Amino acid sequence: MAPPRLAPDPALGVRGLRVERGGRCVVDIEALTVPAGQVVGLLGPSGSGKSTLLRTVVGVQVVAAGEVTVLGQPAGSAGLRHRVGYVTQTPSVYRDLTVRDNLDYFAQILRAPCGAVDRAIDRVDLGDHADREVARLSGGQASRVSLAMALVGDPELLVLDEPTVGLDPVLRRDLWDLFHELADRGTTLLVSSHVMDEATRCDRLVLLRDGAVLADAPLPDLLEATGAADAEGAFLALIERGGRR
């Protein structure tokens, strides 16, 4: 008889995390678990600690205390380098190279399989611009090149810091559709945004305020628990009920 399948490790586990920046505590999370295979929105106002938490998840942030486990390994472990993709708020691409050259370069470093570059270009819908220098693309197109770079390695966890900022509504919709396609194939996506509207696009929400988790649940559960009509209302209701100011 085949052995029972083990449940996959959670994509992220956080315990007793404290991060200090500029001499003060900017992230303070007792416990947080992000299940695998979902699109999880990390929402909160500007300065609430979203980018800092994402930096911690990918292992580039010094922490004052606590444990952060990613796909079953300590955040930042060498074994996670090929399993986690990270897209920062500022596009990290070579502006004097074409879209394809950027991706080819990255694919070689990652030893990505043949066809990975074309697939990534298609996924972000940049086929018509593949041979154009990044410097000659719009801001939204350049940020999609950054996303394509993260997709080349086919990561199990994709960490995206405000990926839809500055995009028009059609592109935003297309990107969210892409995120769900990736999740349907088993990828976990941790996506930050300060736009509460984007909550409706996520399977699960982590609401952050002043570096602490105010709520961690699917949107319908949050609406039911607070009686609010939308994510913004739920966020405000939670603050009024005794969240941190």
Ligand SMILES: Nc1ncnc2c1ncn2[C@@H]1O[C@H](COP(=O)(O)OP(=O)(O)OP(=O)(O)O)[C@@H](O)[C@H]1O
């Ligand atoms: N390099 C830095 N040095 C000192 N303090 C910093 C630094 N970067 C961020 N901070 C502070 O850490 C806190 C959290 O910042 P963080 O960038 O994580 O917030 P955020 O929620 O991602 O904001 P935004 O939505 O504006 O990107 C803020 O109070 C910010 O001022």
